[in-house]
Amino acid sequence: MPLHSVTSLSSSVVLGLWHLQESASELKEQLPHAEQYAALQPLGRDVARTTQWWAGRVLVHRLLPTFTTAIPVLHNNENGRPFFPVLPQYAVSLSHSGEWLAAIVATQGCVGIDIEIVRSKAQKLASRFLSEAEWANAGDETTKYSLYWSAKETLYKLHSRRGLVFKKQIMLDPFWLRNAGVLTGHLLLENFRSQHQIYYTCPATGYVLTYCYEDLPLPLPS
Incomplete structure (x- = not known):
């Protein structure tokens, strides 16, 4: 199963791992606000990196229900850090390498992964x-x-x-x-x-x- 694990690190921090097996189009179907994300997708990336980008957002949306029923859109600031404009107190970090993606979401503070x-x-x-x-x-x-x-x-x-x-x-x-x-x-x-x-x-x-x-x-x- 592509969603490998969801681990609560504390009452305010959750970590997820995703084993990437899907195509970008398959991932889009799993993602809320797919049209808005399509407008945010970085240009000029190869197929593998584009697929990883979509998978990272799917993974973050799998982690969010741990804390909230809100379904916000994930953006990146000028330093490349992911964030939710409507949940400014939340902290998010993403990483991908090969077939694996990792994400960490916290309701406060700061995170890195x-x-x-x-x-x-x-x-x-x-x-x-x-x-x-x-x-x-x-x-x-x-x-x-x-x-x-x-x-x-x-x-x-x-x-x-x-x-x-x-x-x-x-x-x-x-x-x-x-x-x-x-x-x-x-x-x-x-x-x-x-x-x-x-x-x-x-x-x-x-x-x-x-x-x-x-x-x-x-x-x-x-």
């Missing part, structure tokens, strides 16, 4: 996004490099501001790799610093999933 295929590309690009200490901790474990990248993507989405330097402003403490666990991450910005717990798991063979949620929004840059 990322799913990645484990592949050697992350290790090859390590010098661009890992500090020397993080690189040493990753060693020769391919999964760890993908997990580092995913966790930093999650914190980037949690912060929801463009221009963060992954190598210097989003840092992770060393960790031992397990099937699931919690990572400690840090946002190191000029006007504030914050520490966050990033949860991770392996939702399917060859994939890693990371997510983070906070009860209160992060401070705005001064």
Whole structure:
């Protein structure tokens, strides 16, 4: 079944996973406000990314009934972050990779989520996004490099501001790799610093999933 799981993380936060098997046209049939979403669909994407875009919105609408009977339209702000104009207090984050999509919805605060295929590309690009200490901790474990990248993507989405330097402003403490666990991450910005717990798991063979949620929004840059 394409809807793989719906997990309540707290009374105000829910996470969903979708195993993508449908075409874009099949997904449109499952989505409320399909005509409005068609007008919001990004142009110039290939078939796979277009299908993932539609599936992400279907998944979010499967999660919403956990909290509300409202059926709003999901938009993206100038930073690319998804949001509901009619439910401004809600927080939403989406991610897709290969055949899997992940979404997290909260009634307040801020959230971030990322799913990645484990592949050697992350290790090859390590010098661009890992500090020397993080690189040493990753060693020769391919999964760890993908997990580092995913966790930093999650914190980037949690912060929801463009221009963060992954190598210097989003840092992770060393960790031992397990099937699931919690990572400690840090946002190191000029006007504030914050520490966050990033949860991770392996939702399917060859994939890693990371997510983070906070009860209160992060401070705005001064």
